[in-house]
Amino acid sequence: MSYRSTPVPDDALEKITVKGLDFFYGDFHALTDITVGIKEKAVTAFIGPSGCGKSTFLRCFNRMNDLIPGARAEGRITLDGQDIYAAGVDPVDLRRRIGMIFQQPNPFPMSIYDNVAFGPRLQGVKKADLDKIVQTSLERANLWKETKDILGRNGLALSGGQQQRLCIARVLAVEPEVMLMDEPCSAIDPTSVQKIEDLMAELKDRITIVIVTHNMQQAARVSDFTAFFLQEMAGEPAVLVEYDRTANIFTSPKDRRTEDYITGRFG
Amino acid sequence: MASLPSIPTENKLRLVSRATHLKEIGLKNLFLVCACVAVAGVLLIFAFVGLRGWPAFAEVGPWSFLSGTEWNPTDGIFGILPLIWGTVVVMLGALVIGTPLAVGTAVFLSEIATPRVRAIVRPAVELLAGIPSVIYGFFGLIILRPIVANFTDGLGFGAVTAWFILAIMIVPTIATLSEDALRSVPPGIREASYAMGATTWQTIYKVLIPAAKIGIIDAIILGMGRAIGETMAVLMVVGNAPVFPESIAAPIATLTTQIVMDMPYAAGMHRTALFGMAIVLFLASMGLVALVRLMSRFQTSIESGR
Numbered sequence: 024m025s026y027r028s029t030p031v032p033d034d035a036l037e038k039i040t041v042k043g044l045d046f047f048y049g050d051f052h053a054l055t056d057i058t059v060g061i062k063e064k065a066v067t068a069f070i071g072p073s074g075c076g077k078s079t080f081l082r083c084f085n086r087m088n089d090l091i092p093g094a095r096a097e098g099r100i101t102l103d104g105q106d107i108y109a110a111g112v113d114p115v116d117l118r119r120r121i122g123m124i125f126q127q128p129n130p131f132p133m134s135i136y137d138n139v140a141f142g143p144r145l146q147g148v149k150k151a152d153l154d155k156i157v158q159t160s161l162e163r164a165n166l167w168k169e170t171k172d173i174l175g176r177n178g179l180a181l182s183g184g185q186q187q188r189l190c191i192a193r194v195l196a197v198e199p200e201v202m203l204m205d206e207p208c209s210a211i212d213p214t215s216v217q218k219i220e221d222l223m224a225e226l227k228d229r230i231t232i233v234i235v236t237h238n239m240q241q242a243a244r245v246s247d248f249t250a251f252f253l254q255e256m257a258g259e260p261a262v263l264v265e266y267d268r269t270a271n272i273f274t275s276p277k278d279r280r281t282e283d284y285i286t287g288r289f290g
Numbered sequence: 291m292a293s294l295p296s297i298p299t300e301n302k303l304r305l306v307s308r309a310t311h312l313k314e315i316g317l318k319n320l321f322l323v324c325a326c327v328a329v330a331g332v333l334l335i336f337a338f339v340g341l342r343g344w345p346a347f348a349e350v351g352p353w354s355f356l357s358g359t360e361w362n363p364t365d366g367i368f369g370i371l372p373l374i375w376g377t378v379v380v381m382l383g384a385l386v387i388g389t390p391l392a393v394g395t396a397v398f399l400s401e402i403a404t405p406r407v408r409a410i411v412r413p414a415v416e417l418l419a420g421i422p423s424v425i426y427g428f429f430g431l432i433i434l435r436p437i438v439a440n441f442t443d444g445l446g447f448g449a450v451t452a453w454f455i456l457a458i459m460i461v462p463t464i465a466t467l468s469e470d471a472l473r474s475v476p477p478g479i480r481e482a483s484y485a486m487g488a489t490t491w492q493t494i495y496k497v498l499i500p501a502a503k504i505g506i507i508d509a510i511i512l513g514m515g516r517a518i519g520e521t522m523a524v525l526m527v528v529g530n531a532p533v534f535p536e537s538i539a540a541p542i543a544t545l546t547t548q549i550v551m552d553m554p555y556a557a558g559m560h561r562t563a564l565f566g567m568a569i570v571l572f573l574a575s576m577g578l579v580a581l582v583r584l585m586s587r588f589q590t591s592i593e594s595g596r
Contacts, residue, residue: 087485115489118485118487119487122485129478130482131482131500145487145488194486197486197487
């Protein structure tokens with residue numbers, strides 16, 4: 024396993040800070056007392072067994088959980104020091120700053136161009152500037168070469184891996200500060216996984232990335248920091264067991280449960 | 291290890307019994323017959339209407355039958371253009387009023403209503419389709435016609451009254467099918483739109499309606515079919531004058547209403563001309579069904595990007 028060549032400095036700023044977060048789906052208490060600081064311009068991985076609430080936690084950052092009836096968060100999450108759950112904060116504006124990539128590639132059933140131009144158009148970017156934005160975004164997503172001659176083709180006509188990079192280009196087009204990735208590689212082929220991992224390494228110079236992954240090797244390969252989540256008993260809320268530099272988590276975990284998980288004793 | 295009670299076995303594999311075999315064949319054929327009855331029904335009606343109506347085209351001449359501007363059976367003048375015109379005017383007006391209403395209902399049901407509200411509204415919309423059309427006609431005649439009469443200088447018999455009645459009648463067809471189309475948009479696409487920072491309204495009109503476009507157009511086409519074919523309710527409010535109307539509130543007639551009005555007494559060429567009109571209706575609805583088929587093929591082809 025190879026770790027990132029340039030380590031993130033210890034005094035790196037915290038982009039997102041979470042303090043004492045509890046999360047509920049109606050009566051179901053999904054997460055309890057999560058406290059974590061996500062470093063700026065670094066890749067942070069959330070790992071843990073299925074159903075341990077890591078995706079739920081990720082979706083608190085851009086308030087996608089707001090769309091689920093009965094879901095609510097207690098505690099505090101700040102983006103650059105501002106409480107994102109404070110009264111009056113517009114989740115729509117928040118989501119423009121925090122992009123999200125999903126497990127299933129989900130391009131809109133429209134042309135490749137329109138997919139990438141979607142976000143800028145929402146923000147009222149002038150037509151004349153769109154071509155440039157579309158090209159730059161596709162280039163940053165390493166998809167420009169494959170698509171520059173077929174920009175008018177439906178996004179759904181691309182392969183699964185290309186679709187996922189199209190979704191990344193769509194997010195990059197609005198210049199987000201943070202990109203949340205919810206198991207972005209579990210529904211695509213290995214060659215594409217490689218491309219997306221390379222892409223993450225390139226992108227973290229500009230943006231903060233948080234990735235949920237089932238795949239521990241992937242967490243070890245791509246991330247600077249790793250958080251391990253665990254739901255110890257069915258029906259009980261999940262907890263954040265350990266959060267540290269990825270190298271420490273995978274070589275010298277402090278918690279016995281982390282060690283058991285990464286050595287494959289359960290989960 | 292405890293020994294299980296042994297099941298007596300024969301050395302040879304058993305053959306399918308003759309009775310089972312016959313039953314299988316019998317059932318298969320029974321279902322085939324059921325399917326054939328439907329197909330035969332369409333073919334028989336088509337043959338019957340075609341044979342009875344063909345002379346209208348042959349003897350009046352297809353061009354003067356279809357584009358003749360005067361319908362005067364007593365004098366042997368059979369031009370059905372006023373009736374085609376009436377049909378088209380009534381249908382288009384109903385679509386213009388009914389489509390926004392129906393698509394709005396579909397958007398509400400699929401994107402805005404909570405499950406509890408939806409559980410009340412959707413059956414209510416479906417119930418609209420179950421109301422006998424004579425009741426709609428009655429409603430139009432008693433309630434709507436006087437209102438229309440107040441706003442226009444006629445008696446309220448005419449296209450306008452029919453528009454409103456028909457608009458309500460096509461709402462369930464268009465609304466339920468459009469809602470199905472909207473709900474069949476993959477949830478990931480909806481999520482992606484919200485995650486991109488789109489508002490609910492932007493998600494609806496920039497992503498969901500375009501994604502469900504073909505399904506919604508299908509729904510509108512089927513609504514057109516309903517509007518063209520509707521007879522009773524239209525008959526009761528439209529005034530039944532087979533002429534080009536001077537205004538949208540003046541009496542007109544449609545193909546279907548004229549057939550109903552004339553059929554009881556028509557004889558000879560007049561009767562044949564009515565069957566000729568039935569052929570026109572038949573072809574129109576077949577054309578609409580074919581259009582729906584074409585649309586869904588079109589959708590498959592854009593999704594695969596060819």
